[in-house]
Amino acid sequence: MALSLAQRTQQRKRAAAAAAATPQNQPMAGSGAYELQMAQLHQHYQQLKGIQSGQGKEELKAKLLPDYAPYVAGVLASGQGAQDEVLTTVMVWRFDAGDYQGGLEIAAYVLEHGLTMPDRFARTTGCLVAEEVAEAALKALKAGGTFDISVLAEADRLTAGEDMPDEVRAKLMLAMGRVAAAQVDPDKPNPADVHSLEVARHFLTRALELHAKCGGKRDLELVDRQLKKHVGQSD
Structure with a gap:
């Protein structure tokens, strides 16, 4: 179910506060805002696993990406460079969905702070x-x-x-x-x-x-x- 504007605003603020409180290179794990997003990410991974078509996966990612927008906005606004699997995954999903400007917006932050990709990604x-x-x-x-x-x-x-x-x-x-x-x-x-x-x-x-x-x-x-x-x- 889509979040209301007030809920999205609160989600962004919680993400910003958590990101601001986590030092560079330290994991975001433990933050309530982050753990909620990781749980959602896990659910979405299960949905994607049920689709064999590459195009179908891209279309689903495009539909799912707005769910992460408040979190991403909060982290990009206040983050100190903490390791963040949600952020790096959303960056890749934006590329997959054809949102190249959106992907590069995250990439600028990720590269500036030296965030590493999750182990499932072979490339730097x-x-x-x-x-x-x-x-x-x-x-x-x-x-x-x-x-x-x-x-x-x-x-x-x-x-x-x-x-x-x-x-x-x-x-x-x-x-x-x-x-x-x-x-x-x-x-x-x-x-x-x-x-x-x-x-x-x-x-x-x-x-x-x-x-x-x-x-x-x-x-x-x-x-x-x-x-x-x-x-x-x-x-």
Whole structure:
């Protein structure tokens, strides 16, 4: 049953108080606000286990996420960096549900305070954030859709100092390059095309430097050809 506005406000305040009282790197376990959320998380895990479809799981997570919004808001507002399985799980669920801005909002806090991912996640936090966003962008483009390059840029900024395999960083660079290139319509040239193509070339080149087999070689060749065409037109 959905909580009333008053109940959501109280939930946020309790979460903020608990987060403010728990020192960095110490577990939130023991806090009443946290334990309630963990109990809810366990119930939701059982629901998710009953669904085999990946898309079905994503749709259910999107429906469940509002239940955690007051808690997350309270922790982000007042938290000192305590270890928090609810927070890191909700971050991943937001990515899974397509709420990339919401996921990155939590990621900023998680990375700033060095929170670790629960044991069931094999990747480090920085690696997970970079790869989740990159794969979402590449998947969207492959399906003929679009992706907000500012989301990729924010993921890159947040994870710039994080250690991860070169292949993962290359995947993020590849995604940024492809999204920038996709902003150019060959049939409707405009002055902004050159900038978009130069941005695309920068990130595609970086992707190939990090991982020669990242799949960006042909993309870079196409971008270079388009840039030469634009230069020829401006002469």
